[in-house]
Amino acid sequence: xxxxxxxxxxxxxxxxxxxxxxxxxxxxxxxxxxxxxxxxxxxxxxxxxxxxxxxxxxxxxxxxxxxxxxxxxxxxxxxxxxxxxxxxxxxxxxxxxxxxxxxxxxxxxxxxxxxxxxxxxxxxxxxxxxxxxxxxxxxxxxxxxxxxxxxxxxxxxxxxxxxxxxxxxxxxxxxxxxxxxxxxxxxxxxxxxxxxxxxxxxxxxxxxxxxxxxxxxxxxxx
Numbered sequence: 457x458x459x460x461x462x463x464x465x466x467x468x469x470x471x472x473x474x475x476x477x478x479x480x481x482x483x484x485x486x487x488x489x490x491x492x493x494x495x496x497x498x499x500x501x502x503x504x505x506x507x508x509x510x511x512x513x514x515x516x517x518x519x520x521x522x523x524x525x526x527x528x529x530x531x532x533x534x535x536x537x538x539x540x541x542x543x544x545x546x547x548x549x550x551x552x553x554x555x556x557x558x559x560x561x562x563x564x565x566x567x568x569x570x571x572x573x574x575x576x577x578x579x580x581x582x583x584x585x586x587x588x589x590x591x592x593x594x595x596x597x598x599x600x601x602x603x604x605x606x607x608x609x610x611x612x613x614x615x616x617x618x619x620x621x622x623x624x625x626x627x628x629x630x631x632x633x634x635x636x637x638x639x640x641x642x643x644x645x646x647x648x649x650x651x652x653x654x655x656x657x658x659x660x661x662x663x664x665x666x667x668x669x670x671x672x673x674x675x676x677x678x
Contacts, residue, residue: 457531457532459532459534460531460532460533460534461533461534461535462531462533467496471495471496472491472492472493473488473489473491473492474489474492475488475489476488490523491525491530493524497524500524500603501524503602503603503604504524504603504604506604506606507603507604507605507606508521508605508606508607509521509522509523509605512565519565520555520561520564520565521555521565522555526554526555527542527543527551527552528542528543529542543597543602545585545591545593545595546585546586546589546591548595548596548597549573549576549577549582549585549586549595549596552573552596553573553577555567556569556571556572556573557571557572557573557574559571572660572661575659575660575661575662576596576661576662578662579661579662579663579664580663580664580665581593581594581595581663592627594627598626598627599614599615599623599624600614600615601614615655615660617644617649617653618644618649620653620654620655621635621636621641621644621653621654624654635654640652640653
């Protein structure tokens with residue numbers, strides 16, 4: 457806590473652990489109520505409320521979906537620009553992998569996408585992060601967002617088919633312009649749900665170099 461963003465500005469323990477305000481004697485009980493993030497992080501809490509993670513918790517009290525502490529930790533949370541933070545760009549894939557790369561969690565949580573963490577780590581984006589240490593390479597939040605992560609079936613999701621070109625275009629602006637002028641881009645703009653988007657040719661997580669022998673398009677053309 458002393459090295460965290462909260463410790464740096466002397467945020468009191470009871471600001472998060474509000475049930476401690478009613479405790480008459482200390483040491484307090486080992487088990488405390490879940491820390492409250494509202495009041496200080498209202499925007500993030502509101503965004504999380506519409507996420508697939510929050511939806512899962514509303515559907516089941518036994519949900520394994522990520523909460524604030526799962527990504528930011530409980531006491532040692534640091535700013536995302538801090539290289540020691542769990543949400544620092546180079547560390548974020550490992551943070552998400554705790555759930556999305558864990559076989560037991562994937563099975564118990566019925567995560568249909570499977571081990572996307574493993575696919576990402578072997579992708580051009582993943583290798584750029586883990587091997588080359590490139591902060592500008594796409595990580596999980598680059599495509600999915602951070603707090604308001606929505607299922608791809610949600611029209612407001614960054615990875616909904618209609619939104620994929622815009623999401624990829626955040627980095628690949630030149631290709632986005634070419635795609636928009638193509639027959640595929642025109643079809644998507646016209647509302648054709650079957651119009652190919654970036655992920656149809658490049659895949660969603662295991663994206664490879666276009667000149668790599670294993671690139672998906674080689675298989676399509678064959």
